[in-house]
Amino acid sequence: MQTTFLSEPNPKQAVSLPEKSLVTLTVNGVEKKLQLAPWTTLLDALREYMNLTGTKKGCDHGQCGACTVLVDGKRINSCLTLAVMKEGAEITTIEGLASTDNNFETQLHPLQTAFIAHDAYQCGYCTPGQICSAVGLISEGRVRTADDIRELMSGNICRCGAYPHIVDAISEVMQIDTKA
Ligand code: FES
Ligand code: FES
Numbered sequence: 496m497q498t499t500f501l502s503e504p505n506p507k508q509a510v511s512l513p514e515k516s517l518v519t520l521t522v523n524g525v526e527k528k529l530q531l532a533p534w535t536t537l538l539d540a541l542r543e544y545m546n547l548t549g550t551k552k553g554c555d556h557g558q559c560g561a562c563t564v565l566v567d568g569k570r571i572n573s574c575l576t577l578a579v580m581k582e583g584a585e586i587t588t589i590e591g592l593a594s595t596d597n598n599f600e601t602q603l604h605p606l607q608t609a610f611i612a613h614d615a616y617q618c619g620y621c622t623p624g625q626i627c628s629a630v631g632l633i634s635e636g637r638v639r640t641a642d643d644i645r646e647l648m649s650g651n652i653c654r655c656g657a658y659p660h661i662v663d664a665i666s667e668v669m670q671i672d673t674k675a
Contacts, residue, residue, distance in 0.1 A: 570631025
């Protein structure tokens with residue numbers, strides 16, 4: 496059998512890793528400037544560099560939807576997106592959905608209110624992703640029936656099986672009859 500000996504890498508040939516680069520994102524209406532390694536996902540940028548831990552890391556492979564956020568109004572899995580690819584984008588996370596009224600009272604987003612009213616969660620781990628995904632779903636304008644909601648929310652997995660109540664909550668906000 497022939498044995499191959501691997502030599503030490505030649506420092507002259509070694510590939511140097513790219514430097515961190517400046518990334519500017521507007522997150523929940525606030526401009527953020529971050530020095531990030533180019534391989535930092537948007538999910539890690541939110542959770543590790545901005546302390547916005549409402550966005551959850553489930554699978555980290557685009558399969559569960561727990562990391563769903565809105566980028567320029569469109570829902571995406573933030574674990575599958577590099578932060579540098581979203582330079583200049585507007586990001587909305589679960590922390591940015593509520594608003595403040597003239598009396599400085601917090602007003603929940605209608606979907607947040609509906610999720611509470613319909614008990615649309617158990618452990619709550621999937622809930623930020625479910626709600627952000629539902630915001631994106633509504634703005635896509637493709638839903639006509641409760642079955643459409645089930646189909647178009649299928650990328651958001653709920654280990655607790657709260658699906659019927661999630662569909663009820665979204666249906667209420669969209670004024671869709673779940674019995675039809
Ligand atoms: S953590 Fe992104 S899809 Fe699961
Ligand atoms: S409420 Fe627990 S995973 Fe959905």
